[in-house]
Amino acid sequence: MSNKVPSVGFVSLGCPKATVDSERILTQLRMEGYQIVPSYEDADVVVVNTCGFIDSAKAESLDAIGEAIAENGKVIVTGCMGVDENNIRGVHPSVLAVTGPQQYEQVVNAVHEVIPPNIEHDPFVDLVPPQGIKLTPRHYAYLKISEGCNHSCSFCIIPSMRGKLVSRPVGSVLSEAERLVKAGVKEVLVISQDTSAYGVDLKYKLDFWNGQPVKTRMLELCEELGKMGVWVRLHYVYPYPNVDDVIPLMAAGKILPYLDIPFQHASPKVLKAMKRPAFEDRTLARIKKWREICPDLTIRSTFIVGFPGETEEDFQYLLDWLTEAQLDRVGCFQYSPVEGAPAEVLGLEPVPDEIKQERWDRFMAHQQAISAARLQLKIGKEMDVLIDEVDEDGAIGRSWADAPEIDGMVYVDSEHPLQPGDKVRVRVTHADEYDLWAEAI
Secondary structure, eight states, rough: OOOOOOOOEEOOOOOOHHHHHHHHHHHHHHHHOOOOESTTTSSEEEEEEOOOOOHHHEEEEHHHHHHEEEEHHHHHHEEEGOOHHHHHHOOOTOOOOOTTTTTTTHHHHHHOOOOOOOOOOOTSSSSSTOOOOOSOOOTTEEEEEEEOOOOOOOEEEEEEEHHOOOEHHHHHHHHHHHHHTTTTOHHHHOOOOOOGGGGGGTTEEEETTTTTTESSHHHHHHHHHHTTEEEEESSSOOOOOGGGGGHHHHHHHOOOOEEEEBBOOOOOOHHHHHTTTTSSHHHHHHHHHHHOOOOOEEEEEEEEETTOOOHHHHHHHHHHHHHHHOEEEEEEEEOOOOOGGGGGGOOOOOHHHHHHHHHHHHHHHEEEEEEEHHTTTTTOOOOEEEEEEETTEEEEEETTTTOTTSSOOOEOOSSSOOOOEEEEEEEEEESSSSEEEEOOO
16 A cells, blocks of 8 residues: 555635535544645645535536646535536536535545545544644634524525534534634634524424533523633524524623624515515614614624515615614625526516616615714724734734624734734724724723
């Protein structure tokens, strides 16, 4: 047998949930003695973790597969787009194996088929960090608490790709979080398709953590994470009534006063066509109540413009709603037809591309003004900032109001040298539409 260490290249596309899938696959491969290499030419095989959510993501995934085939030749495909093997093989017939999301064992087995593991590797002796291999910087990490989703939103095919909600037992989630914190993680980002529904499928079953019974439910999970002494950030939270329960934890500083809520629209007619959960909820009243309890609360959201049947009146309703809601961070997508999504068979009138673009432009300008005004209010205030990177111009970090890679930055001027992972107290001196500038105190 050759003593050469078998090597794997890895391309990870898509959302944080796909990143967690990638980390699990990489951790298993490293434990089996594979080397993870950053270039095509050094890899014995390349794994591409795809995204299949919208057409542009599928196109990017197919391009990445094609590039890997051209540069290396031996390619294994996994991830959300892997549920449509025929489509992938129709474009790239030479891929060695295709698996869907969360199919960690099948991916690892496919790697074994191409290049067997070096049997001299001893996972109990050879060095692998106990928290696994991370694709994020070492000071923050994603914590996936469940797979799948019970909703049937008409624009989405995630339930057909990732299945119904399957929650992880809370003891397992908390053990993983504790390992991450012991490994130096300063910020834990809680992710799932629907964080508010965590534990519903298990009927909030009691589990054990540190010898104590804990319910598998969002509130109890947040209470325990809040004791770990790190930033805890909640993503993909639907505005159900049970979200009210975690706001006092935010007000008390136990978890970050930050909610990522995918509202998607505001017009009752469009929300009904989208089959969004809780579309009849009095969301503006809920937001007002949350801010009364926790004035520092930051709310980020995403919206879709140009959904089939959306009228100018619906769109204007959305703009007026944004003015009222005063959300801090907002992303917007133009509706993209997704094969297999129910919206494609609703029989609603498609919105022409030029109108979609025009509405998107108006939406972004409208929200930009709101965001800029909200950031202006932070000038002169003190806050903690977690440093993500340091370059020749200084340190760049994020406040509690900013999730990595999707929200704004804080550019920090400091007399003392700072390192990624440092937490520093700053005073804000300047703001634009998205970012802040600050001086270390």
